[in-house]
Amino acid sequence: MLMRVGINAICLNDRPSGARQRFIGIYGALFRRLPDAEFVIFEPCDCKVAGWFGGQANVSPHSTPIPSTGRFQKLLSGMLYWRNALSRESFDVFEVLSLPLIRPESGSVILTKHDLRGVRADAPTVHRAVHAAVLRRALAQADHVFTVSAAMRAEILAFYPHAHVSVVYNGVDTRPFEMLTEADCRPIAAKYSLPQDFILSVGHFEGRKNYSRLIDAVALLRERGLESCLVIVGNDSGEQASLLRQIAKLNLSKRVKLLTGLTDHEVRCLYILCSLFVFPSAYEGFGIPILECMAARRPMVLSDLAVFREITENRTTYFPFDDTSAMADAIEFGLTSSDYQEEIIRYGIQRVADFTFDRIADRVAKLYATGN
Numbered sequence: 001m002l003m004r005v006g007i008n009a010i011c012l013n014d015r016p017s018g019a020r021q022r023f024i025g026i027y028g029a030l031f032r033r034l035p036d037a038e039f040v041i042f043e044p045c046d047c048k049v050a051g052w053f054g055g056q057a058n059v060s061p062h063s064t065p066i067p068s069t070g071r072f073q074k075l076l077s078g079m080l081y082w083r084n085a086l087s088r089e090s091f092d093v094f095e096v097l098s099l100p101l102i103r104p105e106s107g108s109v110i111l112t113k114h115d116l117r118g119v120r121a122d123a124p125t126v127h128r129a130v131h132a133a134v135l136r137r138a139l140a141q142a143d144h145v146f147t148v149s150a151a152m153r154a155e156i157l158a159f160y161p162h163a164h165v166s167v168v169y170n171g172v173d174t175r176p177f178e179m180l181t182e183a184d185c186r187p188i189a190a191k192y193s194l195p196q197d198f199i200l201s202v203g204h205f206e207g208r209k210n211y212s213r214l215i216d217a218v219a220l221l222r223e224r225g226l227e228s229c230l231v232i233v234g235n236d237s238g239e240q241a242s243l244l245r246q247i248a249k250l251n252l253s254k255r256v257k258l259l260t261g262l263t264d265h266e267v268r269c270l271y272i273l274c275s276l277f278v279f280p281s282a283y284e285g286f287g288i289p290i291l292e293c294m295a296a297r298r299p300m301v302l303s304d305l306a307v308f309r310e311i312t313e314n315r316t317t318y319f320p321f322d323d324t325s326a327m328a329d330a331i332e333f334g335l336t337s338s339d340y341q342e343e344i345i346r347y348g349i350q351r352v353a354d355f356t357f358d359r360i361a362d363r364v365a366k367l368y369a370t371g372n
Contacts, residue, residue, distance in 0.1 A: 004092050033362065090107070092107050093368055119131055147168070177272070182272060188266050201279065205235070230256045
């Protein structure tokens with residue numbers, strides 16, 4: 001019997017994000033693996049999500065009046081839309097990528113949850129209370145929850161112990177990295193006036209990425225006589241102006257660059273060219289840049305988060321995210337130990353094979369079919 005799958009993808013848009021990368025990679029592979037299933041993608045009004053899949057025959061768009069951004073606009077337009085729209089549809093599986101969760105009248109419902117940042121202690125009090133209520137209701141309504149790591153599964157179950165949670169990792173396509181050489185990437189280095197050697201960090205400019213401490217660590221390394229250059233690639237999520245002020249105050253304008261609006265190809269080139277990748281985050285549900293670093297065959301040092309240890313199987317160098325001196329020590333070690341660099345590159349080549357989109361899509365297909 002033909003399986004019919006609905007996907008509430010109104011949270012997605014063309015802005016680079018881990019959620020967008022995950023959706024394109026995993027679900028593109030899933031659509032190819034289940035050619036006899038019908039997939040209906042409910043799109044936001046400001047993005048043609050189904051168009052990302054190049055006219056895949058078993059994928060059809062369903063346009064909605066709901067924008068991909070703006071919490072209140074989404075809530076108001078969704079209240080007027082979902083009940084009526086879903087009453088006319090029948091699905092075997094309905095997957096929800098954002099809150100609030102709206103159930104169709106038939107079929108099993110899957111909620112995909114990347115992290116719980118909205119209910120963490122550092123979230124604004126009112127926002128945290130509202131988000132917690134909405135999330136608890138969604139977890140109670142969902143038949144199954146997909147999350148991106150065992151660390152996140154534990155966090156969800158601590159919040160709501162009754163949830164049925166399965167881990168579906170994020171993935172990476174290694175082929176675009178494998179096709180690049182340093183020579184291919186040199187024009188990108190020239191375009192952005194990059195130094196011969198630099199540290200790289202990738203992720204949007206927001207507080208949890210912990211870039212302020214990373215910049216302080218670079219200043220500390222300078223005091224130690226190690227003139228390291230740092231390139232941070234991302235888009236502004238509220239922290240860019242304060243980071244630029246910090247860079248100027250520390251007299252690091254020639255040593256630290258914030259780059260925005262890069263293409264995927266340009267970001268891949270920066271991975272290929274960097275001397276060391278640093279991921280200093282204070283909180284993550286996963287950490288796709290770790291996989292990208294592995295695919296680019298570069299060494300790394302990471303903040304000591306449970307999920308980072310999970311992804312790297314305790315095989316790399318870690319530092320407490322709130323300890324600037326320890327961060328500087330880890331960076332110095334990663335830059336100066338050739339044995340460590342070779343070891344972690346070899347490990348990354350082997351480990352990244354566990355995160356192919358085809359392998360992850362096979363897991364999703366099995367979960368769709370069996371429910372466990």
